[in-house]
Amino acid sequence: MTDPRVAGVGLTHFGKHPDRTGRAMFAEAGLAALDDAGIDPDDVEALFYGNFMGELAEHQGHQAPLMAEAVGLDVPATRYESACASSGAAIRDAVFRLRNGEADVALVGGAERMTNVGTAAATDALSIAADDLYEVRAGMTFPGAYALMARAYFEEYGGSKAELAEIAVKNHDNALPNEYAQMQQEITVEDALDAPIIADPLGLYDSCPITDGATAAVLVSEDYADDHDLDAGVAITGSGQGGDKMALHDRRYLARTPATEDAADEAYDDAGIGPDAVDFLEVHDCFTIAEVLALEGLDLYEPGEAIGAAARGETTRDGDLPVNLSGGLKAKGHPVGATGVAQLISLTKLLEGRHPRADAVESADTALAHNAGGTVASATVHVLQEVGR
Amino acid sequence: MSDEPRDDGFDDLLDAIADGEGFYVECDEGHGSLPPRLACPQCGSQELSEEPLPDSGEITTYTVVTVPTPQFDEDSPYVTAIVDFGPVSITGQVQGVDPEDVETGQVVGIDVGETVTRDERVIVFEPR
Ligand SMILES: [Zn+2]
Numbered sequence: 001m002t003d004p005r006v007a008g009v010g011l012t013h014f015g016k017h018p019d020r021t022g023r024a025m026f027a028e029a030g031l032a033a034l035d036d037a038g039i040d041p042d043d044v045e046a047l048f049y050g051n052f053m054g055e056l057a058e059h060q061g062h063q064a065p066l067m068a069e070a071v072g073l074d075v076p077a078t079r080y081e082s083a084c085a086s087s088g089a090a091i092r093d094a095v096f097r098l099r100n101g102e103a104d105v106a107l108v109g110g111a112e113r114m115t116n117v118g119t120a121a122a123t124d125a126l127s128i129a130a131d132d133l134y135e136v137r138a139g140m141t142f143p144g145a146y147a148l149m150a151r152a153y154f155e156e157y158g159g160s161k162a163e164l165a166e167i168a169v170k171n172h173d174n175a176l177p178n179e180y181a182q183m184q185q186e187i188t189v190e191d192a193l194d195a196p197i198i199a200d201p202l203g204l205y206d207s208c209p210i211t212d213g214a215t216a217a218v219l220v221s222e223d224y225a226d227d228h229d230l231d232a233g234v235a236i237t238g239s240g241q242g243g244d245k246m247a248l249h250d251r252r253y254l255a256r257t258p259a260t261e262d263a264a265d266e267a268y269d270d271a272g273i274g275p276d277a278v279d280f281l282e283v284h285d286c287f288t289i290a291e292v293l294a295l296e297g298l299d300l301y302e303p304g305e306a307i308g309a310a311a312r313g314e315t316t317r318d319g320d321l322p323v324n325l326s327g328g329l330k331a332k333g334h335p336v337g338a339t340g341v342a343q344l345i346s347l348t349k350l351l352e353g354r355h356p357r358a359d360a361v362e363s364a365d366t367a368l369a370h371n372a373g374g375t376v377a378s379a380t381v382h383v384l385q386e387v388g389r
Numbered sequence: 390m391s392d393e394p395r396d397d398g399f400d401d402l403l404d405a406i407a408d409g410e411g412f413y414v415e416c417d418e419g420h421g422s423l424p425p426r427l428a429c430p431q432c433g434s435q436e437l438s439e440e441p442l443p444d445s446g447e448i449t450t451y452t453v454v455t456v457p458t459p460q461f462d463e464d465s466p467y468v469t470a471i472v473d474f475g476p477v478s479i480t481g482q483v484q485g486v487d488p489e490d491v492e493t494g495q496v497v498g499i500d501v502g503e504t505v506t507r508d509e510r511v512i513v514f515e516p517r
Binding site for chain 1: 423
């Protein structure tokens with residue numbers, strides 16, 4: 001068993017593109033990834049595609065064959081839906097297929113069209129990642145769910161809205177040179193604290209924006225990379241997935257995320273590393289509190305300790321453990337089904353030294369991608385390592 | 390009520406709560422859950438029974454939602470909370486109190502109300 005390599009990556013600009021169809025966005029991302037990989041497109045054997053709300057946004061189910069066709073590929077294609085972790089789940093299955101030796105070249109990716117339906121309908125669409133009968137019908141929104149978790153965290157461990165604001169400030173700062181990011185805009189702690197409340201205690205700047213965008217990556221077996229002399233020095237060396245009860249009220253913890261803990265344990269074990277080996281990472285910061293929960297779930301901080309990590313400068317660009325150098329979901333944007341692969345793309349570019357924030361991690365060789373679905377009823381973790389050619 | 394199909398289990402529970410006879414599903418290991426269930430979500434046991442819901446619980450966490458989904462447009466701002474009844478916890482809306490005065494640990498009872506926007510049934514908590 002060998003570790004799949006990332007041979008090429010591609011994405012669209014993340015932002016408000018209400019007139020762009022999902023198929024057009026995915027075509028752009030997919031073709032860019034194939035071009036970046038420099039492989040013969042005929043060698044692609046399958047598409048693993050993530051999408052969450054295509055039925056609601058575009059009245060389009062069964063998207064995977066449509067997306068394969070959009071990239072000009074005649075291959076079996078499957079859509080993965082795990083809410084915001086849709087393309088994380090897609091990566092995981094592609095990794096297994098390549099490791100098993102059942103394929104040598106896979107295209108993974110995702111797309112989401114969201115802003116065309118407007119804010120109210122997008123808020124409604126996002127809410128369906130929760131339990132419809134017992135949460136959504138009680139008025140729970142996606143920000144509302146994370147607000148429930150944020151208050152539970154504050155009650156259990158302490159922490160302040162100002163500390164959450166520091167996370168938003170950090171991620172906005174990271175996105176400044178990222179031409180693909182939705183928000184290349186500096187903010188201050190005061191801006192965040194003064195912003196309108198969406199679901200108390202979370203305000204506008206605690207929340208990721210609503211985003212259109214698509215992502216794609218070409219994953220290849222080590223043998224294929226060697227045989228074709230590909231410039232593919234980043235390997236996916238670990239994969240893990242965890243689950244939890246759907247509704248928050250059925251969970252054992254409101255201020256911890258066991259799905260992330262389980263996914264991380266499995267991924268670390270799979271890669272043969274411990275958390276201390278992680279040099280930098282992209283975590284699923286759909287809300288500022290989510291970054292805190294992720295860092296603790298990934299065993300990089302003890303429960304209750306990550307809330308102050310950004311404020312203390314530990315997870316900033318010049319800190320010991322840079323988090324979300326891409327800008328994270330918060331500033332880069334969160335086209336839901338495309339986000340897992342967006343993290344893979346950012347980490348690959350950072351490890352390869354071709355990301356605008358690569359200077360922050362020049363000597364690093366081990367990175368982590370953490371993708372979470374809903375209120376972390378689903379989570380995937382992947383370990384990426386620079387292994388050289 | 391319209392002639393729309395019911396949601397078995399969920400609508401049965403709301404009917405029962407409205408009649409002051411709320412219940413939860415308990416497995417033979419003592420795990421509580423909400424209907425409909427054929428297997429315990431905690432342990433998988435299929436030995437399930439309906440037990441009376443304690444008539445009050447404590448607010449574990451809550452949020453004041455100011456940006457709602459369209460079906461709660463005219464309800465906002467409203468308080469969504471998780472209430473711990475002991476064997477089970479339930480999500481609903483806290484009513485009969487100013488949102489500013491809601492606190493964790495507050496003791497509340499359970500009832501069924503209607504949303505302002507669409508007259509849809511909603512689980513409601515009111516301070517005791
Ligand atoms: Zn049980």
